[in-house]
Amino acid sequence: MASVLQLFRAAKKLKIADAAAAEKPLSSGDKTQDKLQIDELAAWIAESQDILYAQHKHKILIVLQGMDTSGKDGTVRGVFGKIDPLGVHSVAFKAPTPAEKDRDFLWRVHQQVPGKGELTIFNRSHYEDVLITRVHDWIDDKECARRYEHIRGFEKMLAETGTVVLKFFLHISSDEQKKRLEQRIADPDKHWKFDPNDLEERKYWSDYQRLYAKAIDETDADHAPWYVIPADSKTQRNLAIATIVVETLQNLKLAYPPANPDYSKLKVV
Secondary structure, three states, rough: OOOHHHHEOOOOOOOOOOHHOOOOOOOOOOHHHHHHHHHHHHHHHHHHHHHHHHHHHOEEEEEEEOOOOOOOHHHHHHHHOOOHHHEEEEEEEOOOHHHHHHHOOHHHHHOOOOOOOOOOEEEEOOOHHHHHHHHHOOOOHHHHHHHHHHHHHHHHHHHHHOOEEEEEEEOHHHHHHHHHHHHHOOOHHHHOOOOOOHHHHHHHHHHHHHHHHHHHHHOOEEEEOOEEEOOOOHHHHHHHHHHHHHHHHHHOOOOOOOHHHHHHHHHOO
């Protein structure tokens, strides 16, 4: 069986098609069984993160990108929600503050990258600076190309200094986004999650799909790979991401630090 890392790895010259958002390559055909598998994988990730923290060697950066309602928050809860808060950090990047605008676009991002033993999740990321900024012509093609170059260099530097970078594009279809937005509007308990501006951004759907494909193609690399995750199904989205994270952690061959032989002589009185 082919590695799941290759199964979801972004294709060269990627073209994002709505139909692909509904694919379920890891489905067992039983939703309940798939959810149980996610729970098991999430528990394994939590246990491995304990070793990661103790070993104090590797750094893990998870980048979650996707259209509004694609499930970034749901992924954090469903895949990483069992991890001890001690060694995990989730960052939700919003519109830059005045102080952040006064500096290079990567300044605020670099401050949030993981240290040794840490797993950090970017809920949106530096990729917003080549997506929404280009959709609305806040930057031109020349500046966008310059930012791609900066991102490639930034991620290469992270990888060369011990950071494992995993980038996930949560791919939902236009119809699925419409359904999820309608559900938020219809349910008063979900109004806190709804932003009327999401309806305005939806008008630029085709532009976003084109620019996501461009950004992925420009910045996919073996040291900072992009994975395209079909996300119309929340269960299959979480199953795919959890499986990729588990395989990546297994490849690191994590281990607790060697035991201290002197401790065997100690007595608790």
